[in-house]
Amino acid sequence: MRRTPVGRQTRARGIPEATVARLPLYLRALTALSERSVPTVSSEELAAAAGVNSAKLRKDFSYLGSYGTRGVGYDVEYLVYQISRELGLTQDWPVVIVGIGNLGHALANYGGFASRGFRVAALLDADPNVVGSTAAGLPVRHMDELESIVASQHVSIGVITTPPGAAQQVCDRLVEAGVTSILNFAPTVLNVPDGVDVRKVDLSIELQILAFHEQRKSGEEPEEGPIEEPPVRERTPGPVRAAAAKLRRAAGGGKDTKGDSDRQAVLPA
Amino acid sequence: MRRTPVGRQTRARGIPEATVARLPLYLRALTALSERSVPTVSSEELAAAAGVNSAKLRKDFSYLGSYGTRGVGYDVEYLVYQISRELGLTQDWPVVIVGIGNLGHALANYGGFASRGFRVAALLDADPNVVGSTAAGLPVRHMDELESIVASQHVSIGVITTPPGAAQQVCDRLVEAGVTSILNFAPTVLNVPDGVDVRKVDLSIELQILAFHEQRKSGEEPEEGPIEEPPVRERTPGPVRAAAAKLRRAAGGGKDTKGDSDRQAVLPA
DNA sequence: TAGATTGTTAATCGATTAACAATC
DNA sequence: TAGATTGTTAATCGATTAACAATC
Numbered sequence: 001m002r003r004t005p006v007g008r009q010t011r012a013r014g015i016p017e018a019t020v021a022r023l024p025l026y027l028r029a030l031t032a033l034s035e036r037s038v039p040t041v042s043s044e045e046l047a048a049a050a051g052v053n054s055a056k057l058r059k060d061f062s063y064l065g066s067y068g069t070r071g072v073g074y075d076v077e078y079l080v081y082q083i084s085r086e087l088g089l090t091q092d093w094p095v096v097i098v099g100i101g102n103l104g105h106a107l108a109n110y111g112g113f114a115s116r117g118f119r120v121a122a123l124l125d126a127d128p129n130v131v132g133s134t135a136a137g138l139p140v141r142h143m144d145e146l147e148s149i150v151a152s153q154h155v156s157i158g159v160i161t162t163p164p165g166a167a168q169q170v171c172d173r174l175v176e177a178g179v180t181s182i183l184n185f186a187p188t189v190l191n192v193p194d195g196v197d198v199r200k201v202d203l204s205i206e207l208q209i210l211a212f213h214e215q216r217k218s219g220e221e222p223e224e225g226p227i228e229e230p231p232v233r234e235r236t237p238g239p240v241r242a243a244a245a246k247l248r249r250a251a252g253g254g255k256d257t258k259g260d261s262d263r264q265a266v267l268p269a
Numbered sequence: 270m271r272r273t274p275v276g277r278q279t280r281a282r283g284i285p286e287a288t289v290a291r292l293p294l295y296l297r298a299l300t301a302l303s304e305r306s307v308p309t310v311s312s313e314e315l316a317a318a319a320g321v322n323s324a325k326l327r328k329d330f331s332y333l334g335s336y337g338t339r340g341v342g343y344d345v346e347y348l349v350y351q352i353s354r355e356l357g358l359t360q361d362w363p364v365v366i367v368g369i370g371n372l373g374h375a376l377a378n379y380g381g382f383a384s385r386g387f388r389v390a391a392l393l394d395a396d397p398n399v400v401g402s403t404a405a406g407l408p409v410r411h412m413d414e415l416e417s418i419v420a421s422q423h424v425s426i427g428v429i430t431t432p433p434g435a436a437q438q439v440c441d442r443l444v445e446a447g448v449t450s451i452l453n454f455a456p457t458v459l460n461v462p463d464g465v466d467v468r469k470v471d472l473s474i475e476l477q478i479l480a481f482h483e484q485r486k487s488g489e490e491p492e493e494g495p496i497e498e499p500p501v502r503e504r505t506p507g508p509v510r511a512a513a514a515k516l517r518r519a520a521g522g523g524k525d526t527k528g529d530s531d532r533q534a535v536l537p538a
Numbered sequence: 539t540a541g542a543t544t545g546t547t548a549a550t551c552g553a554t555t556a557a558c559a560a561t562c
Numbered sequence: 563t564a565g566a567t568t569g570t571t572a573a574t575c576g577a578t579t580a581a582c583a584a585t586c
Binding site: 195199212214 | 289290292293296297298318319320356362364371372374376378382385386425426449450452456458466470472474476477478479480481482486487
């Protein structure tokens with residue numbers, strides 16, 4: 001049990017999640033400056049390059065320590081190093097990618113992957129037709145090798161690019177093998193034990209969020225729908241029949257007059 | 270100028286962003302229930318399926334309207350429809366994908382893309398060697414056709430899967446052509462005029478966030494680094510030389526003893 | 539009617555932002 | 563010293579959560 005002194009800020013590792021999520025952005029902007037041999041940068045300039053406002057950036061950096069110089073700005077190289085260290089990028093992170101379809105292929109070839117401390121330890125697939133082929137110069141190996149690879153190469157990060165149906169099963173196996181961080185590209189909610197981190201990247205969700213805002217731009221705002229009494233709402237439908245009533249309403253009412261089959265077309269495969 | 274009445278909740282279209290971002294999750298879970306012909310679901314069950322807590326789910330739904338039945342739950346079909354409508358998925362959204370490398374290919378083939386109202390209107394690339402090939406059954410067309418395609422097919426959503434160097438330029442052209450929502454996979458901060466929405470998906474950022482948490486698990490917490498006085502901090506370095514001093518410190522001090530060249534290996538390409 | 543479950547309230551927590559004293 | 567810019571404070575805003583009255 002660790003003490004959590006309060007006196008003169010022995011801060012108990014309290015970097016807010018929102019800040020952590022922005023550190024890679026700052027790092028990227030700083031790296032670009034570093035490559036142009038820019039020696040120092042102000043919070044204002046760096047914030048602009050990272051696409052945030054400068055107050056937020058300074059607040060974020062204040063969680064890391066006092067790495068700036070008043071009146072001058074931040075030393076680019078020094079900050080690159082400090083943020084890299086904070087993010088754990090000064091060490092090497094072997095990762096396995098499971099599911100070598102289109103997306104797995106793309107990831108294996110992704111440049112920003114190999115750089116920044118991440119190293120593809122292995123590509124894995126369950127399909128015998130895929131096993132043995134190569135992607136990004138690496139052989140695709142069979143899932144059966146998962147456990148031995150994770151153990152021998154000390155893999156703690158796994159990337160799942162399988163079809164949704166296989167994702168939970170693959171996840172279980174990764175966790176069982178000792179992986180404690182998972183990046184999930186399959187459109188599935190993964191259940192993991194405590195102590196395992198999951199982040200997900202969901203292409204279709206991002207598009208849906210864009211569609212929501214786009215809809216509001218074209219003046220089309222469905223304003224009324226949810227606000228005025230929902231379609232033909234009958235009163236007192238009886239205890240359980242209420243649900244059935246809604247079902248009928250869904251099929252018939254509403255402003256959208258498309259039939260059911262049309263509506264199905266909108267739904268996921 | 271729209272009035273914003275306050276009386277009995279004619280809610281001025283105030284769905285919080287955090288809620289919008291979760292609607293696709295609910296929709297996915299509901300769709301799965303719908304396929305299994307489950308007629309109704311409680312907030313507790315649906316929340317579990319979507320991976321959120323039930324209080325949050327009920328609060329989220331309350332922004333859409335009162336679509337549930339006390340004592341019973343929610344009608345699955347009805348909710349699917351309401352959420353689809355709210356997200357704008359009852360209409361068709363043609364999208365263009367620009368940059369048909371590995372990732373562009375993967376996206377063109379992505380199933381969850383074609384479903385849910387999104388339709389690939391065109392695949393575009395600037396490379397003559399790529400133009401003319403096909404991906405996911407569609408021909409790759411030249412960037413020069415961008416403007417005419419956007420106009421004729423009423424494309425309002427663009428997906429950028431180009432190398433980082435080309436992203437801003439492609440973005441400008443998309444915006445100029447009339448696209449008002451952009452999903453950016455290139456690791457670049459895009460500048461767009463007001464009224465244009467940008468969302469980004471950044472593979473390497475997700476991994477970096479995982480690495481941060483992973484580092485903290487292995488007991489390795491860099492606890493001290495930023496807390497105890499940063500390495501060998503000299504006092505009063507003189508007005509501008511302070512930065513140079515830090516540079517020296519960065520190269521020499523710290524607990525990580527790797528040399529500069531080693532550190533470079535961690536940085537992006 | 540009794541049991542179940544929603545929709546809403548209110549408390550809490552975390553994130554953002556402007557402003558400015560500290561200090562290079 | 564004067565000008566610039568950080569690091570921090572405090573106010574504000576938005577999101578989460580538990581609890582429970584309303585009501586099926």
